Every structure is written in structure tokens, then in C-alpha cells.
Amino acid sequence: MRRRIIAGNWKMNMTKEEAKLFVAEFLPLVESDCEIVLCVPFTDVHRVWKLTRGSSVKVGAQNVAWADKGAFTGEISAEMLKEVGAEYVIIGHSERRAYFGETDETVNMRLKQALKYGLKPIVCVGETLDQREAGKTEEVLAAQIEKGLDGVSGDVILAYEPIWAIGTGKTATPETADETIRFIRARAEKTLGETSILYGGSMNAANAQSLLDMPQIDGGLIGGASLKPKDFATIVNCR
Numbered sequence: 001m002r003r004r005i006i007a008g009n010w011k012m013n014m015t016k017e018e019a020k021l022f023v024a025e026f027l028p029l030v031e032s033d034c035e036i037v038l039c040v041p042f043t044d045v046h047r048v049w050k051l052t053r054g055s056s057v058k059v060g061a062q063n064v065a066w067a068d069k070g071a072f073t074g075e076i077s078a079e080m081l082k083e084v085g086a087e088y089v090i091i092g093h094s095e096r097r098a099y100f101g102e103t104d105e106t107v108n109m110r111l112k113q114a115l116k117y118g119l120k121p122i123v124c125v126g127e128t129l130d131q132r133e134a135g136k137t138e139e140v141l142a143a144q145i146e147k148g149l150d151g152v153s154g155d156v157i158l159a160y161e162p163i164w165a166i167g168t169g170k171t172a173t174p175e176t177a178d179e180t181i182r183f184i185r186a187r188a189e190k191t192l193g194e195t196s197i198l199y200g201g202s203m204n205a206a207n208a209q210s211l212l213d214m215p216q217i218d219g220g221l222i223g224g225a226s227l228k229p230k231d232f233a234t235i236v237n238c239r
């Protein structure tokens with residue numbers, strides 16, 4: 001089902017105390033009834049869940065293991081995440097792919113595990129600048145979608161995050177983002193059916209409305225601007 005979802009990705013930011021201050025400032029600013037998610041570091045999940053309980057804000061993690069339990073040093077299981085209040089999980093973020101060896105195959109395994117445990121997955125896809133300039137955007141995205149979603153059905157949220165736009169201040173123009181998401185939608189919906197697709201990459205309080213106005217863009221996955229309560233609230237409150 002397509003719906004407005006605004007998800008923050010805190011990445012490796014926010015200590016316990018910082019998370020508490022964020023929530024205290026952010027919650028009273030929320031005026032929207034859209035789906036709001038904060039994907040926080042593992043150590044913040046339980047605290048943010050407790051602090052947002054009863055509000056419209058839901059909590060997510062930024063990764064999940066593909067196995068139920070066992071000898072997987074440094075990983076965290078779906079059951080553990082659910083136990084502390086996570087409802088969502090980001091899978092296959094480009095930083096995981098670039099720095100921690102995540103591949104379309106591991107994305108697919110993690111995605112199946114999230115669905116098995118009823119965690120709502122936010123699966124990221126996106127091309128590098130070199131790939132875009134070489135005219136390979138569609139080829140790259142098609143492969144990420146085909147392998148990443150192989151054998152999957154259910155409520156999967158997708159996020160189109162052009163790697164050249166993440167943390168760089170260079171947002172894709174609304175038209176480019178919209179056109180690319182149209183392509184992703186056509187491919188992904190063959191497997192998933194109607195799906196919410198978010199845009200991510202330097203979305204901020206100033207440009208969010210113009211991106212969210214586009215017909216293909218259902219919401220946003222927001223990094224830097226999700227660390228600032230006022231900015232994140234402005235994005236959440238977009239029409």
C-alpha cells in the first residue's frame with residue numbers, strides 16, 4: 001500500500017542523553033498523521049521506544065542479521081530488535097554496502113529474516129555518480145531490485161538513495177528522483193505489488209516539500225536533517 005512515510009536514519013549518532021533531548025524537543029512539533037519512523041543505533045532503540053510510546057512515532061533499527069541466533073559476532077537478531085521495541089529496519093543502506101561488504105545477496109537474506117519476524121523493512125537502492133554518468137543507473141538499480149527482492153513478497157518499503165546525494169548536500173532534483181523512482185516502481189511492483197518508495201539523499205527542511213510533491217515519491221529517508229528536531233519536524237509536517 002502506498003502511503004506517506006518519513007523515516008529518520010540517525011546512523012552512528014546520538015548517545016542516550018542526546019536521544020532523550022531530541023525526542024523531548026521533536027514530539028511536540030509533530031502535526032502530521034503520516035507514518036513517522038526513527039531508525040536509531042541499537043543502543044538507543046529501547047530508550048526511544050519508551051520515550052515515544054503512545055505517540056505516532058515508531059522506532060526502527062539500521063540492520064538485522066539473516067540468522068535466528070548463533071555464532072555471528074557483532075550482529076543483532078530480529079527477535080532481539082523486536083524485544084526492545086523496533087518495528088522497522090533499514091536494510092542494504094549504501095554505507096553498509098560500501099564499508100561493510102553488504103551485497104544484494106546478503107540484503108536479500110536480511111530482508112527475508114525481517115519479514116519472517118514481522119519487522120517492516122526499508123530496503124535501500126541507489127547508484128554511484130560514476131554509474132549515473134556512464135548511463136548505467138537503470139542497469140544498476142534493476143540488478144539491485146532483482147537480486148535484493150528475489151523470492152520476497154509482503155510489505156516492503158523501498159528507498160531510492162542515489163549515493164552521490166547522501167551526506168553531500170547534492171540532492172537529486174525532484175524530476176530526476178521522480179523519474180528514477182518511476183523506473184524502480186515498475187520493476188519492484190512486479191514482485192511486491194503496490195509499494196511505498198521513499199527518496200533519500202540530502203533531503204532537508206528546505207527541499208523536502210518539492211520532493212514530496214512529486215507523484216512517485218511517497219516519503220523520505222533522512223540522515224543529517226533527522227538529527228535536528230526542528231528540521232525533521234518541518235519535513236514530517238510537509239503537506
Ligand code: PGA
Pocket residue numbers: 009161165166167168169200201202203221222223224225
Ligand atoms: P542524508 O542521508 O540525508 O544525510 O544525505 C540519507 C541516508 O543516508 O539515509
